[in-house]
Structures are given as structure tokens and as C-alpha cells.
Amino acid sequence: MTRLCIAGVGSAFGADRIGWDAVEAVAANAPPFSAEEVLLRCCAPFELPPLLATAEAAILVDALVGDNKARGWLLLDAAALAPRHELSSHGFGIAQALAVLRALGRLPSPLLLYGIRIDDPAASAAPPLPDGLIAEIAHRAARILCRCRQAPA
């Protein structure tokens, strides 16, 4: 069982890879996490169920098409995502993945989703990561780990 999974969700293509960029930046720039405790992954939505089924807590990072110009990203409670929303062009998105885990009673907790705003989902390359995002994810991860360590086994 992994304490915390930090997963960039998307694909290798264009703006869709911004979640992967974020997790790679966390791996490269954030204070190193113990590999025993933290799993860093770039994945597609259909990989989430097996990945998150073995995690106590999770932070997901994905592209978000929408207007959030103030900060460049949005922090959501991923567990509250409604499964009816198609978040993936392949039809199996984060919400569907989490719905499976919810039905199994295996949703990580907490389960946070950083949605990084992208203006053009069809762009051929991902935009730069918003300032402060990597530090924010690292800080949030450290707090979650601290809480996990204190929780009774």
C-alpha cells in the first residue's frame, strides 16, 4: 500500500500532457519524497483504478479547460466529481475511474485534483506550468504524508 500517489493524468499529446509535465516537474524540483511512501506516475485515466486502489491518499493533476485566469489552476475534491461528466476523449475519464473505486469502497482519502487551466485543448504543446503550482503540490503532499503517518495503522 502506497501512502500517497501523485498522478499526472492525460497523454503524451499536446496540452493533454500538462498533468504529466506537472508530475515530472514535481519529481525533478520538489524536495524528494521517499519512494516507499510516494508513488509518482504519469498515466492515462484508464490506469487510475489499479493505481489508486493501492494508495491511501492521492493527488491527481490534469488539464482543465475553463476560465480560471486568477491562478492558473483549480484545486478540487476529486471524490466529489460526478461520473456523468466525460473528462476524456476516450470516454473513460477521471470521474469514471473514481466511480469504480467508490463502488469498491477503495477511494483514497484525501483525494485531490489539481486542474491546470488550458485555453486551447487542441494546442500542439502544453503551456508552461503556472507559477507556484509545483511548490503548492509539494507542500500539500507533505501535509498529507504527515497526516498519514500520524493516522493509526
Add this chain to the structure above:
Amino acid sequence: MDEQRRVAIRVPVLARVEGEGALEIDVRGDRIEALRLRIYEPPRFFEKFLEGREAHEVPDMVARICGICPVAYQMSAVQALERIAGLDPGPWVAAMRRLIYCGEWIESHCLHIHMLSAPDFLGYPGVVEMARDHPREVSRGLALQGIGNALIRLLGARSVHPVGVRLGGFHHAPAQAEVAAMQARVEAALPQAQALLAWCASLPFPVVQQRFTSVALRAAAGYPIDGGHIVSDAGLDIAADEFEQHFAEHQVPHSTALHCLLHGHPYLAGPLARLNLNIDRMPAVVQGALDATGLRFPSANPYHGLVARAAEVLYALHEAQRLLRDYARPASPYADYVPRAGSASGCTEAPRGLLWHRYSTDSDGIVKAARIVPPTSQNQARIEEDLRRSLQEYGLERADDELRALGERVIRNYDPCISCATHFLDLRVRRQ
């Protein structure tokens, strides 16, 4: 039935699909006037993109064709390009290629069985509802899928669009400790895979018998994954280089994907075809597990493809265990590739069936021509044939919803790449 009854079933968007497609059926009286599995996704032109690129770029480029079976694309490509160069990367590379391929079979098959297909047979609208009533089975499926992903990551660095494959071998050889940990994980999962096979065989499949031609690879020894002759149960036995003499792709107006026919006729590629043609090549442990199900292969029931997938999951785990057990870290994980002018084909067994590639390169290793025939293209005509027969036998007088549900189930059963699907939504029925 009223001879004038006309029904037009339109599924304009096959939702939750790997790609974009639709199903259209026109019924008049007691016969199907037209049936079209429409694939309207814009062409992706990968073959053209490859032209002018250096051969060493090809493995990373073709991995982008599919998120679920990228390894298959890489393996067929490196096989063809290395044949042009006269390069034999040796037994270690061959073993590791088989290992990463086992990972892909496991993850792809488990995804299809649990997320897409099994709910059809148990009467659930999807995996979420099935998971509530069958948590143990779905959890088991997730765990097995996770092992498949981990096997791909072991050699490919990541499980979607892996980047560890190169001409001549791999960029990186895993450490012995990583391999030992993976081996323990695989070994622990073997009983789970055995249980998966028994569970899949127990699903209430429709009793269907259809005549179709199975086409798959057959190797000199072992169950076919990464090489062999292309054979059929109608007597075909050819080398990969002879593919174009027997198989022809053609365009149909309703699809941007080509239809591939064998001597002008539809055929089946994929797990059921593989098992039908290679049941004798399964190791005793898998044959024993299959015997215990009471099902017999070769099978003419297309729905037994689900059982074939489960049998291949069990096989792939055993094969992975063997390959991991024999692992020794090499001095170099690749052999040097020296470009050469020429043309050659490569053919391997993607999770969904035969994946044939052909490349021509110049003396600098620049790709001059590329041709890729994926399994979905090969199965499209067979899917339409199955749809016609199944709907006709089911009874066209049935309600539109029933016809639609059967049509969707038939399509999903083939696990076409356009149908990494759980449901086809937004059915529209027009009656005249």
C-alpha cells in the same frame, strides 16, 4: 411481421470508445437492408508522419498510435526495421520484448474483461454497477491490470506510450532487485489469474455458433506473441512478407478506417483466433485450467473471445514468471543498429490481433515508406458480418432498444480499438 415495417437504428456517437465511431442499421421487414459500423474519426496519417523520419525515431512515434497497446506497435516496427538492417539483437532482447508484451496483454485484456465486456454478460449497464455486486472480481481485475502496467513500466519506463524501447533493444535494463520484486508479484498473482479464467468461463454467454476464419501467428514453438508464420484454419500458412499477396485493405464509404479482407473475405483476428489456432501451444497448466472450464477450443462462439482473453492473461503471467526467473542483467541492453537500405515487414500479436507493419528505408535509415495494418482494421468486416447474423437470428421484430443492446454487445466483444467502450449512448431511432 409487417413487411413494410422500416426501422432505422442510429447510434451516432459510440461513446466511451478508443476513437470515434457509430452504428447504423436499416431494417425493412424481416431483413437488414444496410448495416454500417461507421468509423468517422479523422484519419491520423501516422504512416505519412513516419516518412522522412529516421528509423530510430519510429519506436517512440508508433507508440503514440494507441494508449492501450503501444508495445505492439513498437514491437512490429522494430522487428521490421531490424530485419532491414540485418540486425539480430540476441536472446536477452528477445526475452525482454516478450516480457514487455506479456505486460501489455495482461493490462489490455484485464481492462477489456472488467471495464468493458463482462458487465454485458451479467446484466449491468457498466463496470461501476458491476463493481457494487462483484467487488472481489473487479478488485482482482484491477490488481491484475496493475501488474500488466508494472511489467510495461519495468522495461518501458511508463505504461502509456512507453519510451524504453529502441532499435536493437532497450534504453535501460532493470536492476536485478527490481526484477526480483516483479517476479514475486507475478508469482503471487497466478492463482488470481486462474480464478479469473474460471470466472470468465462461468459467465452466461449466449449459445452461438458461427462460421468464420481464424487468422493468427503460429510460431515454431510456444504460444505466438512476437513472431511466426501467419496461419489460418482455412490452410493459410505464409511469412509476414507475403501478407500483401493474400490480404487486401479497401476503403468503404462509411469508415475512415480501412477494411482488410483475406482473399476477399472477412476473418477473425485476436485472442479467440489465436487460441483456436494455437491451443496445442498453450503450456499444460493453462490447458488444464481451460479443460477445467468445460469449454472446448477451437470454438465457433465469438463470445468465447472473453475466455480466450482470460486464458491469455494466465499464460502471459506464467510466461512473465519464466522470463523474470531467467533474467540476468546484460552488459548492454541493446545491440547497435546500423542503417541499411531495404524493405521488410514485421508482424506480432497485439492484444486485439495481428499487427502488421512494413517499412522501406534508405541507406541512412530514413523511412521512405511505411504501412501499418492494425487489428481493428482487420476485424471490422468480421464485426459487421457478426452483427448481421446475430441481429437476424435474434429477430428483427424485437424492440429497437433490444436490437441496439445486442449490437453494442457484439461490437464490444471484439474489443476493437474504437470500442474501448462500455456503452454506446444517444441511440436515436427513426421509424418510417
